[in-house]
Amino acid sequence: MATMNMVQALNSAMSVMLARDPKVVIFGQDIGYFGGVFNVTDGLQKAYGKERCFDAPISEGGIAGAAIGMGVYGMRPVIEIQFADYIYPAIDQLISSAARLRFRSAGEFWSPITVRSPYGGGIYGGQTHSQSPESLFTHVAGLKVVIPSTPYDAKGLLVTSIEDDDPVIFLEPKRLYSGPFSGPSEGGVTPWSKHPASEVPEDYFRIPLGKASVVRGGTDVTVLVYGTMVHVALAAVEKCGVDAEVIDLRTLVPVDIESIETSVNKTGRCLIVHEATRTSGFGAELSALVQEQCFYKLESKIKRVTGWDTPYPHAFEWQYFPSSERIAAALLEIMKE
Numbered sequence: 366m367a368t369m370n371m372v373q374a375l376n377s378a379m380s381v382m383l384a385r386d387p388k389v390v391i392f393g394q395d396i397g398y399f400g401g402v403f404n405v406t407d408g409l410q411k412a413y414g415k416e417r418c419f420d421a422p423i424s425e426g427g428i429a430g431a432a433i434g435m436g437v438y439g440m441r442p443v444i445e446i447q448f449a450d451y452i453y454p455a456i457d458q459l460i461s462s463a464a465r466l467r468f469r470s471a472g473e474f475w476s477p478i479t480v481r482s483p484y485g486g487g488i489y490g491g492q493t494h495s496q497s498p499e500s501l502f503t504h505v506a507g508l509k510v511v512i513p514s515t516p517y518d519a520k521g522l523l524v525t526s527i528e529d530d531d532p533v534i535f536l537e538p539k540r541l542y543s544g545p546f547s548g549p550s551e552g553g554v555t556p557w558s559k560h561p562a563s564e565v566p567e568d569y570f571r572i573p574l575g576k577a578s579v580v581r582g583g584t585d586v587t588v589l590v591y592g593t594m595v596h597v598a599l600a601a602v603e604k605c606g607v608d609a610e611v612i613d614l615r616t617l618v619p620v621d622i623e624s625i626e627t628s629v630n631k632t633g634r635c636l637i638v639h640e641a642t643r644t645s646g647f648g649a650e651l652s653a654l655v656q657e658q659c660f661y662k663l664e665s666k667i668k669r670v671t672g673w674d675t676p677y678p679h680a681f682e683w684q685y686f687p688s689s690e691r692i693a694a695a696l697l698e699i700m701k702e
Contacts, residue, residue, distance in 0.1 A: 369565040370543045374516035375405050375481075378523040379443060381569050383413045386441060389527060391418045393428060393445030393481075402447055403483060403542055429455035429480070433463050436476040441527055449484035449536060450496045463532040464507030479526045479533045484512075485593055485640055486686055487540030491679035497641035497672070502534045503618050503650065509533045509574060510617040514541065514595040516563045518615055521572030529574065538592040575619035579628070583610035586634035586699055589625060589651050591615065594638045594687060601692035607700055609636075617647055625651070626658045633664035634699050640687055643671040665702035670695050 369377065382389045391409060393401075397420040400407030410418040421428045425446055432442035446452045452459075463476040486495035502510050509531055513519035519537070526533040581599060585608040590598045595613045602609045610628050614620060629635050635655050637648040648669045655667055670687045678685055 366564040367567050369516045369520075369563070371513070371516045371519050371537070372403060372405050372542045374520040374565045375523055375537065376407060376409070377565065377567065378520040378527075379406065379409060380412065382441075382443075382524060382527045383409065383417055385569060386527075388439060389417070389441045389443065390435065391443045391445070392421045392431075394421055394423055394447045396420060396445050401445060403539065405481075405537075405542075406445065425451055425453075425455040426458055429458035429463070429478075432478045432480075433458060433466070433476050436463075436478045436532075437466070437474050441477050441479075443479045443481060443527055446480060446482040448490075448494050449482040449498055450493050452480075452482055452498065455480075456501070459502075459508065459532065459534075460505050464505050466507075467531070468507065475530050476532045477530045479523070479529075479535055481523075481535045481537060483539035483542070484536040485538045485540060486677060486682055487538075487593060489679060489682055490539075492677040495677040495682070497639070499534075499536055499617060500641060500645060500647045500650075503647055507531065508618065510536070511574060511615065512536045512538065512592045512617065513615060514538065514592055514613050517565050518572060518578070518613075520565050521570050522574070522615060524569065525571045525574055528571070533574075536592070540593045541596070572615070574616045575621055577615055577621035577624040578613045579610060579624070580613045581609065581611040583608040583632065585609055585632060586636055586696060587612060587625070587628040587632045588636045588638060588692075588696075589614060589648075589655075590638045591617065592640070594640055597687060597689050598638055598692055601689040601696065604689055605693035605696050607693075607696040609696060620651075620654070622654055622658065625655065629655055629659040630662045633662055635659075635663070635667045636692070636695055636699060637667065637669045638671070638687055638692055640672045642674050643669060644674050646671055665699050668695050668699055
């Protein structure tokens, strides 16, 4: 075991796969010699050469299209879109080609590509560097969507994603890359986590897609979260004293409905948290699933704490970002119903 932050864990995952499988290649904007804007691919080109880790032109559609073609011919490309906000020019390739290739060819061809991208806020990136577009991809049949919240999960999930035969959108919460997890709040500075790094195996290991993690057991209410919001939710639970069960979904598609159902049937209450905008966010899908599967066990209405339905504001980032105060208030309100 080694102590790693998320950047180091992701780098380790790619290094392990480059060494393990000659069909794996990594490319994207500035990810070769420069090592990526967040240093996630630092040292990989030097270790594995320019044919295995290389820079691409500023053309997200071209990057995705090239990866799809490589996948069809038996390779396992891992591409980096520099920010999730830049992924939109590649959406036609990802939706019309990658997601549908297996179905259109009756299983003759498939697209085993992994699309890595930093997403979300917390670094004062403004509206073109802080978006959370995960729900756009969860709507597309044929794509898998993965969002880790810890270094350990980041490595295990990325290894599994690279080995998966279907296209995977792997969104990395940039606020969790290196920590510490804190930000302004009404009371000064609110810690989101005491552990910006964690113990991560240096060798190969996998975490299965579609399996959530119960990061805190509880009996009063179920909190469904992913990414950065896992740490914010844990801080909120400590703040308000509600005995909440916090579930880190880890994979949005496929989602672990069995774990969700087991928890909500036990607690009878459910709070959903994400930093993306509220309308048509993934929380709406989770709310519908909980309503369908757990209706007769619910003791209060399902609540959501999310980002606002506005473009991401630079000047008011920490008012937009779901805070531990907002989550704690929602938990206390649920318990009164």
